[in-house]
Amino acid sequence: MDKPFSVPAYPEIAYLALSCCCSEIATTYSYVIKFKNNSRTLMTDIITVKNLVEIYSDGTKAVDDITFNVAEGEFFGFLGPNGAGKSTTIKILTTLLRKTGGTVTVAGYDVEKQAAAIRKIIGVQSQETTVDGDLTGRENITLQGHFHQMKSGEIKNRVNELLTLVGLESAAEKRARNYSGGMKKRLDLATALVHKPKILFLDEPTTGLDPQSRTAIWSYLEKLNKEEGITIFLTTQYLEEADKLCKRLAIIDVGKIVASGSPSELKREIGADSIRISLEDCQKDKLNAKELIKSLTDVNEIIDSEECLTVYAKNAGLLIPDIVRALDSSGIRLASITFSSPSLDDVFIKHTGKRIRTEELVKAPSTMFGGRR
């Protein structure tokens, strides 16, 4: 790429370098990251997105100037709540939606001028499960193979392969209408893979699935990425999913990328445990409480959060008694206090001030004919 050391693609690196209190560490860190950054540019970027903007006809800014790259073979994720701009970005990358501004290339092709070339090498699973209920599992995959201009013999073998991969051999001749939610998602994934795509785009592939189906999908995806080297671009609103699958991710909120890096980098950036404090009268006591806690030793940072306050500290276990004592002696009544080691949730809170809202994780879609074969 033109400027290997340019920062804008990784604003959090600059942040990290600055936020480290110890200058020695800061130097080491920035060295390591510069090195990593440099080596990354030696790999081929299969997706490049620069200053992408999408404004809908009603004036909504769905995507607000985002820039990121995805390397070939990488498992990359977009983590964000509903309406953050994840699906919009995927629609632009998969040639379904025209962008308002910016440059986007997929496998070196311009997403608008060379859309036809892109469609040959991408597989897409959209957020809605788009299998045709009137066709059988086998017919659904076969049809998709025809749309990719594959030869009939080639399709036949590939369909059998895919049915085995997603564990649907025994349901292959049944109409997809009668599949359970998890089976439909697995079939949908198989249809996206029929032409052996180089890049797989998955828009919330496990939303609304039961835990077993989710785990099954995760294992197929990891297998595809590791064994077949398929680049995977995934969006999710599940922290756990992003943490488990993605080698690198961007956190997106109201159309902007607020942080990006590997899950462990992002968590390390928090650099501390988080202590969530809620007060009986948050409005009244918030400012006082903030001052009191700030004056304690070993507090890294304190921010406003949904509970009321979130405190970041190296050793939360030792700090909690101090906080309780300090608040108690000033007559501030505590409602609850909890602490946890850093998670992607903390990363999200840190950058957006709110928790990521997800629909109930375990809620399986109700299916009338939800028989599991």
Next chain:
Amino acid sequence: MTLLSDTRYVFIRYLTKLVRNPILLFFSLFQPILFLALFTQLLSNLANIPGVLPVGVGSYLEFAAAGILLQNAFGSALQSGNSIVADIDSGFLHKMLVTPMSRPAILLGRLSSDAFRVVIQTAIILALAYVFGAVENKPFTVDTGIIGILLIFFTIAFFGLAWSGISLALGMKTRSAETVFAIGGVITFPLLFLSSALFPLSFLPTWVQDVAKFNPVSYAVDACRVLMINGYDWGTILPAWGVIGLVAVITLSATLYQFRKVVS
């Protein structure tokens, strides 16, 4: 040619869906059959009033059969818009659009499956009319024979395509199956009743006669009717094709325009 093969796969998909939804198939046939039975029974005495039916027409069944064919074509065409709404809602349209498949094939596949279906329905209605005629001892036949039947198939399918255009355009514009049906119904009934489809023009009030003369449905009905009753009256058939062609150009342009908006 990917256009041809893709059209074929889309065509097969829609036919498979139709065959596997017997309820849909049953109701789209049931209504015209009901109409055929009801109208021909209710109005059979029209034939006894001298001068109401055109000369050479032996029964009301013989007169109304062409109108019933058109009515069936209307009903079928309206389901076309419904199907595109379903594909947009389910995301299946997007699923097709992210593949390298030919874009026009998405529309052509749908339209050709509509045409195919309406031809089968037309054949069934003609056969049924033949049975009704035989039972009542007032024979119903297509006087121009097998070629005439093929020309009727062509006219009805052509008309069906022109009308599918309206429902497809409406479907893509409104993205609502209910709206397609509501608007479709509102358009269908006046067009059908203010035409020569179900009643002889001379039987209708003068203003209706005037409207009917400009109604494309009258042209299509008259073409089918002459093929059944009078023979190859090209002076009626060719203008009908011209009028249907004109309607098709308008409605299919609207469809194409909406499709471009959906696709881009």
